[in-house]
Amino acid sequence: MKGVVYHGPGDVRVHDDLPMPQLRGPRDAVVRVTITAICGTDLHPYRHELPGLPAGTVLGHEFVGTVAAAGTEVPFAVGDRVLASDLVACGRCRNCALGWHYQCSEATLFGYGTVVGESLPGGQAEYVRVPFADVVLSRIPADVEDEEALFAGDILTTGYAAVEAAGLRPGETVAVIGGGPVGACAAMSAVTAGAARVVVVDPDDGRRAWARSRGWLAAQPDSPEAADADVVIEAVGDAEALRCAVRTAARRGRVVSIGAHHSPDLPFPADIAFARELSVRFVVGDPIRCRDRVLDLVRADRLDPTALVSHRLPLSAAANGYRLFDRREAVKVLLHVGDR
Numbered sequence: 001m002k003g004v005v006y007h008g009p010g011d012v013r014v015h016d017d018l019p020m021p022q023l024r025g026p027r028d029a030v031v032r033v034t035i036t037a038i039c040g041t042d043l044h045p046y047r048h049e050l051p052g053l054p055a056g057t058v059l060g061h062e063f064v065g066t067v068a069a070a071g072t073e074v075p076f077a078v079g080d081r082v083l084a085s086d087l088v089a090c091g092r093c094r095n096c097a098l099g100w101h102y103q104c105s106e107a108t109l110f111g112y113g114t115v116v117g118e119s120l121p122g123g124q125a126e127y128v129r130v131p132f133a134d135v136v137l138s139r140i141p142a143d144v145e146d147e148e149a150l151f152a153g154d155i156l157t158t159g160y161a162a163v164e165a166a167g168l169r170p171g172e173t174v175a176v177i178g179g180g181p182v183g184a185c186a187a188m189s190a191v192t193a194g195a196a197r198v199v200v201v202d203p204d205d206g207r208r209a210w211a212r213s214r215g216w217l218a219a220q221p222d223s224p225e226a227a228d229a230d231v232v233i234e235a236v237g238d239a240e241a242l243r244c245a246v247r248t249a250a251r252r253g254r255v256v257s258i259g260a261h262h263s264p265d266l267p268f269p270a271d272i273a274f275a276r277e278l279s280v281r282f283v284v285g286d287p288i289r290c291r292d293r294v295l296d297l298v299r300a301d302r303l304d305p306t307a308l309v310s311h312r313l314p315l316s317a318a319a320n321g322y323r324l325f326d327r328r329e330a331v332k333v334l335l336h337v338g339d340r
Contacts, residue, residue: 158285
């Protein structure tokens with residue numbers, strides 16, 4: 001089968017001779033992928049910001065498709081349309097019972113090496129094996145398109161979770177640090193939750209222009225337009241973005257970081273956070289917990305994640321998609337598998 005394989009920084013290639021995945025247990029499923037996507041998190045290894053990812057890894061953790069095979073404990077039939085959570089969790093341990101799926105004792109991520117749990121081939125491929133499919137997969141409602149459902153598996157639920165974690169109250173001001181796809185999902189979720197003012201903060205002219213085209217305010221980092229926000233959502237995942245988030249928050253404001261941080265030595269402006277009495281927390285989106293609520297908002301036309309899509313490419317053009325996304329020449333790149 002075909003799949004997108006990591007060969008090293010800046011080097012991804014489509015292979016056409018990858019082995020077909022097989023069921024390994026009663027809770028496994030194999031999904032025939034129809035649409036997959038390139039996520040900002042995929043750029044960490046691409047930019048050599050995740051040096052531990054081994055060459056040969058099949059990338060990707062955002063995908064939807066149809067069930068091609070299912071174990072005996074999987075409540076889906078062959079042909080069912082399903083979306084996958086980027087996060088794999090068992091659904092049965094103590095932390096899963098509490099709704100803390102990212103803290104599952106068997107948690108892992110598709111296509112991300114051993115950063116979280118065991119290595120699992122990713123979803124930028126024609127087929128993918130899904131462990132704990134009874135938990136990880138969710139049936140796509142008949143009135144939801146594949147492209148819409150795709151976003152509920154990762155970035156839309158991540159943006160939604162950030163707003164939820166912030167305890168956003170109607171009428172408050174929200175600043176989103178980072179105008180990429182995750183930041184955009186946080187911004188649209190904030191509007192849906194009743195924010196009176198949403199400011200997207202990004203140094204890139206193109207991303208600020210795109211944010212304005214969506215009806216949001218946009219500003220350079222540390223500009224007066226973004227200052228004194230009640231809620232600040234950091235959606236980049238690096239030290240400067242987190243520092244900017246703290247500087248942007250109002251006194252007694254709430255800072256929520258949903259950027260994927262990997263540094264063990266992250267500089268943090270504790271002096272500002274202390275003086276302003278800020279609440280700062282880190283949140284990993286949990287599609288398993290949030291996806292049904294997010295899909296309800298999509299079905300009610302209160303969220304439209306497909307507005308983010310700038311490029312639709314065949315899987316064979318994945319390397320070009322990575323280049324476009326890395327150079328910020330794309331907002332969101334979808335990869336259509338096969339002739340669909």
